[in-house]
Amino acid sequence: MIPFYSINQLTSEEKSLLKNSRVLIIGAGGLGSPVAYYLTAAGIGNLGIVDSDVVDLSNLQRQILHRTSSLGVPKVESAVKRLKKINPDVKIETFNTRLSRDNVMEIIQGFDIVVDAVDNFSARYLSNDACVIQNKPLIEAGVLRFDGQVMTILPGKGPCYRCIFPSPPPANAVPTCQETGILGAVAGVIGVVQATEVIKLILNKGNPLVGKLLIFNGLNMEFITVKASRNPDCPVCGDKPFC
C-alpha cells in the first residue's frame, strides 16, 4: 500500500471529528472537484453535493471529478462514482437541482459547513444569505483566468460576502470562465484552499481566513491577503438585517 503520510498522521480523535462532520459542496465543477476530492480523502464522513448540470467535454480541462466516459451524466452522479473509489464509506447526499430561494434553506439545514463552489453570482448571494441566517460557516471562493480568491465566512464573527460586496454586479459586468478562460490547476489550487479551511474549522486548528480575503495570482505565483471587516450596516449580517 502507498503510505499516505498525511492521513496516517491524524490522531484518532481528529479522524473521528472528520468522520462525524457533514459538509455541503455547492457546485461539482472546477472548484467543487478538488474540494470534494480532498474532503473525501481526508475522511469527511458525510458530504452533500449540489449541481444541476451534466458533464460536458469542456469541463474536463479542469473538473477532475469527471471523466470522458461520464460525458452527459449528471455531475452529482459522476462525482459520487469517483468519490466512492477514494473512500467507499463516505455518505454522499446528492441534489441534482439548481440552488434557488425555494430550496436553499432546506438543503443547507442538514450540514455543518457549506462550501461555495459556484460559477454565478446569484448562487453566491443565495448561499451567503442562507448561511448567515442559519449561522453556518461558509467557505467562499471564485476563480478566473490565472487568479482566484478565497474567504471564510463565520456569521457574526467576521464579514459575510455582502459586507464586502453588498449587492450582485450588473448582469454581464463580470466575465465568466466560459468567456475569459481559467487554467484548470488554478481552480485546483483554490479548491484545495477551500478544503483546507473546512478541515481547519472541523479540527479547530490554525487560523481560518475569517475577515481575510486571500488572493492568488498564478502568473506571478503570489498570494496576498486583504483584510476585511464586518459591516455593521450589512443588510444580511448587520445589526439590523433586512429579515
Place this chain on the structure above:
Amino acid sequence: MVNLTSEQTERYSRNIIMREIGGKGQKKLLSSHVLIIPGIYGELFASSLYLAAAGIGKITVIGNESLISYLENFKNEVEDLNPDVKFNVLPETHLPNLQSKIDVVITTLPSKHEYILNNNFIRGVPIVLGSVSDGKGIMTVVSDRKRLQTYISNHTINNLFPTTAGFLGILQVVETVKIILGHKHLDEPERLEFDLLSMEFKTTRRDET
C-alpha cells in the same frame, strides 16, 4: 505540430481562449513530456490529474514496484479524464533509457533526487521542486540541478496536514504549464513559501534574495 481537432478545441476551450495559451500554446502542451519523481506520493495524484486536464501529452512517473502496481488503476483514470494523454509508470531502472525528451521534471522531497543528479539526460531540464512539512511547503524551479543540495539536506515531513501535498502538487502544475508555454516563472533562489495553517505566504523574488 498537428492542428487541434474540433474535439480538442472544445475540450481545451477554457485554455485556448486565454491569450497566454491560445491554440499555439495548447499544441505546445500537447506535445510536451513531464517527468514526475514522487516523494510523498500524495502530490503525484493531484499533479497527474491537473497535468492531464491541461493536455500535457506525456506524463511519466518513476517509482518502485509497489507504486507501479498501485498506479495501474490510476493510469486508467488519468487516460479516461483525457485520452490525449499518455500516462506511464516506470521502474527506476528505466530512467536512463527514456526515449522521448523531457521538458519539465516535477519532484517533491524526499524523492530519490539521485535520479536527477546522476542522470545526464535531465541536465538542463527545469525542475519544479517542492518540499512539505505539516501545513508548510516550499516550491521553486531549479535549472542548475546542483542547487538541489540546498533543499535536500534540511528536509523532514512531520505531521503532514491532509491537504499540504495536494496543494503543492497542483501549484507545481501551474509552474510547469508556465514553463512549457515560455512564460516567466519562479527561478531558484526565487521561491514560494506557504503555510496552510496560518495562511501565510511569501514569494521571494530575485532582487530580494
